[in-house]
Amino acid sequence: MAEARAFVAATPNLFQTFNPATAEKGLAYPGHTVDHALSIAANVHRAQVAWRRVGFRERAPLMKNAAKVIRDNSSRYAGLMTEEMGKPVTDGLAELEKCATCCDYFADAAEGFLKPIPIDMSAGYSGPGAPPKAFATFNPLGVILAVMPWNFPFWQVIRFAAPHLMAGNGGVLKHASNVPGCALALEEIFRLAGFPIDLFRTVLLSSRDLRPLIEDPHIAAVTLTGSVAAGKSVAATAGAVLKKGVYELGGSDGYIVLEDADPIAAARICARGRMVNGGQSCIAAKRFVVVESVRPAFERALVEEMKRFEMGDPSDPKTLLGPMESVHSRDQIASQVNQSVNNGARLLLGGEAPKRPGAWFPATILTNVLPGQAAHDEELFGPVAAVISAKDEQDAIRIVNASEFGLGSAVITADTARGERIAAEDLDAGAAFVNQNVRSDPRLPFGGVKNSGYGREVSEFGIREFCNIKTVFVEKL
Structure with a gap:
């Protein structure tokens, strides 16, 4: 630990933590450069191209493993929340159990939520034989960039990651700057669970350096939970390059x-x-x-x-x-x-x-x-x-x-x-x-209207937000 502290002290791009209970400095973590973050996004993209071909029955046990990793490490993860953003330890443990439950839920439910939906084409059909076959299928979009806040540092991320990894997407997490330890622990969860090594990665990056990552071709879409100002800024950047976003912003x-x-x-x-x-x-x-x-x-x-x-x-x-x-x-x-x-x-x-x-x-x-x-x-x-x-x-x-x-x-x-x-x-x-x-x-669609944002998270509605809802039409020659 002493060697790690010496290293970060010599690194100019530091993410310094502070204990909110005492205002004392905690650990500092070396941040990523923009170039390093873009390299990580490229690696996640490569992993996701293979992951999308993995079936639900192979994905589900890994998501169940993620739930177990969370439960097995709950005391350590709750301690991180207490140290970095002041959450009472009992609340932290409850948050982590909610995260594990979310992983279990989507491990079980994702395949049913994303099952192809048949479409009846018989109305008005007068040709010989059976009418054409048509259905809607749900294909993953690719790599989702998640810009997340500090207040529920594990839950906000898991409620994005559990459904969308199960849907076949990959994830890049840019977390709030005051919870870098939590951000790295989230990457650890999916690594220890046995997911492909680069499928879910954390980048320690300043918000001012986000634009190149949003615009990067390896990023397919963006989800953000945060302030109205942050949501407008990220949505404007993503919209300019025609990337879909889900935004959960402020509330009163x-x-x-x-x-x-x-x-x-x-x-x-x-x-x-x-x-x-x-x-x-x-x-x-x-x-x-x-x-x-x-x-x-x-x-x-x-x-x-x-x-x-x-x-x-x-x-x-x-x-x-x-x-x-x-x-x-x-x-x-x-x-x-x-x-x-x-x-x-x-x-x-x-x-x-x-x-x-x-x-x-x-x-x-x-x-x-x-x-x-x-x-x-x-x-x-x-x-x-x-x-x-x-x-x-x-x-x-x-x-x-x-x-x-x-x-x-x-x-x-x-x-x-x-x-x-x-x-x-x-x-x-x-x-x-x-x-x-x-x-x-996890069972209820979550999101807002007006300045509280748009799009939905979790539930069967949320898991489909970052899917290509594709029409397939089949007619015999």
């Missing part, structure tokens, strides 16, 4: 709490949804739009629920709220809270960063949140809940939909039929949950 999920909801049950759902990953999640609940008649009782219950999320050592299995991913992110959320309070919002809980090293910010609740305040108009990427009052159901729907984002949404009501109608018909989002907090699942 609105949860409607109707007047018939049990305020204590609603607060429990909302607090769980708000505090997932310390609030650092695109699909974390961020805006609670509460019908006025139930708002006071809901706020009292929400304060009690949010108090449970005490800041603590992220390496302690009992900790529910660790540090944020960086001091910069902590300062940004603190600024948004201060701006909101200065413009009329009222603090019910928290709101002040402790005077200690590291990226700490407490569980916080703002009420009287109105247009013109950061808590109302912007995405709050941290442990801050915004309570917004609505007059009635229609007003609540209007408020939730009046957002540039459309990733997730929820309705909490005692009348499940009413909630189902609102979720299915009225909410402008890629997902709408009733009486439950929004989450991703």
Whole structure:
């Protein structure tokens, strides 16, 4: 380890990690040059050309092996997440089990999802004998470049890699710069699982050096999870060379709490949804739009629920709220809270960063949140809940939909039929949950609308995103 540190210290292109709990430096990793990254992409392309000819029955055991590698190394991988982005170790272990489950799911389901679909050509056919044969088949596109964020450093990657490797594609991962150890561990997972050596590779590359990789002929398509600005930039570059992309961007999920909801049950759902990953999640609940008649009782219950999320050592299995991913992110959320309070919002809980090293910010609740305040108009990427009052159901729907984002949404009501109608018909989002907090699942299509991006991940819809949906038409001579 001492020799490795000496090597990286002498390398100018370093990816330096910092422990968010202490702000101390961690390991540093040597980055790749653009030329090296392009060489890696070429190697992945060569591996993928052979891999696409491998059958599902040969792919599936390797993906099952990947699930086993994840489980066998879960303590080490969870420790990496804690060290690099501050995730509480219990949350990290849960994330890794979700990754393993995803690998198992697509190992079992991919062949069925990508089975050729017959097309009936009999309508209007008047020729002799049987009508022509036609079907749609799903062929892999090639090598997919994945540009991934730090907040779920294993899950965000596995939910792309598991379906698309099973579909016959290859992968190049450009991960967030603050989680290089996690990025290299992901490459390790597929290598240890027995996949072809170059089928899935990590490049440690700065975002400013991405353009040549996106434009490289060995890259067939791009998937990105990140900010709206990052998504627009990458989509513009990929679009200019006519490469398909799937983009999961920001979110400011609105949860409607109707007047018939049990305020204590609603607060429990909302607090769980708000505090997932310390609030650092695109699909974390961020805006609670509460019908006025139930708002006071809901706020009292929400304060009690949010108090449970005490800041603590992220390496302690009992900790529910660790540090944020960086001091910069902590300062940004603190600024948004201060701006909101200065413009009329009222603090019910928290709101002040402790005077200690590291990226700490407490569980916080703002009420009287109105247009013109950061808590109302912007995405709050941290442990801050915004309570917004609505007059009635229609007003609540209007408020939730009046957002540039459309990733997730929820309705909490005692009348499940009413909630189902609102979720299915009225909410402008890629997902709408009733009486439950929004989450991703390998079985459910995941993605957004508006500035939350486009395209879908996981499920049978997601695995087809990076396939050539090809029409095959056969007629006898």
